[in-house]
Amino acid sequence: MKTVRRDALERADHIYTDSSSLYYHHGIYVGKAMVINPKNGEQKEIDDAVIHFFGPTKNSSKTQCQRCFHLPQNAGISITCLDCFLEGHSLYVYKYDVSYWKLRFKRSGTCSTWSSKPADEVIQTAFALHEKNSFGNYHFLFHNCEDFATYCKTGQAMSNQAAGVLFGFSLPGVIGYNVLKEMYFRN
Secondary structure: OOOOOOOOOOOOOOEEEEOOOOOEEEEEEEEEEEEEOOOOEEEEEEEEEEEEEEEOOOOOOOOOOOOOOOOOOOOOEEEEEEEHHHHHOOOOEOOOOOOHHHHHOOOOOOOOOOOOHHHHHHHHHHHHHHOOOOOOOOOOEEEEHHHHHHHHOOOOOHHHHHHHHHHOOOOHHHHHHHHHHHHHHHH
């Protein structure tokens, strides 16, 4: 995996960071965006915005970011600055249209065989999901940040890192993961 410089990012990039040794945190880089302070309604534009989806955090001791107004204890879809997304970790770009052969040798959660939608459509999807807060409840395995980002990019929610961890990164593993995910959402 090759880290990416901030100035190399393009709007609609699916980015991720190694937020722990076990998993990656994913989001959609959107560039310029308006952010609103939930404490007082103040609005301002930031130029390095990321839209991402996350569950409740256990670390509520962090203070509100002065650049993007992010409050770490808020769960759901948020627009934050790139610094809040990265939290001091490395930056990577998720790859699309990767051959199945290459996919087998990549770490799960870093790429997909699927094709990406055009950048404007990806951005529009991410903003619409944020505005309506309509992506549903977070679940670490079956409805997570990678599901959100791949949905914005392709129209299909898929967490390759969850599939790889649960079942291995192969066709039977992907099928097994999708069957289990379908069963989870039926209940």
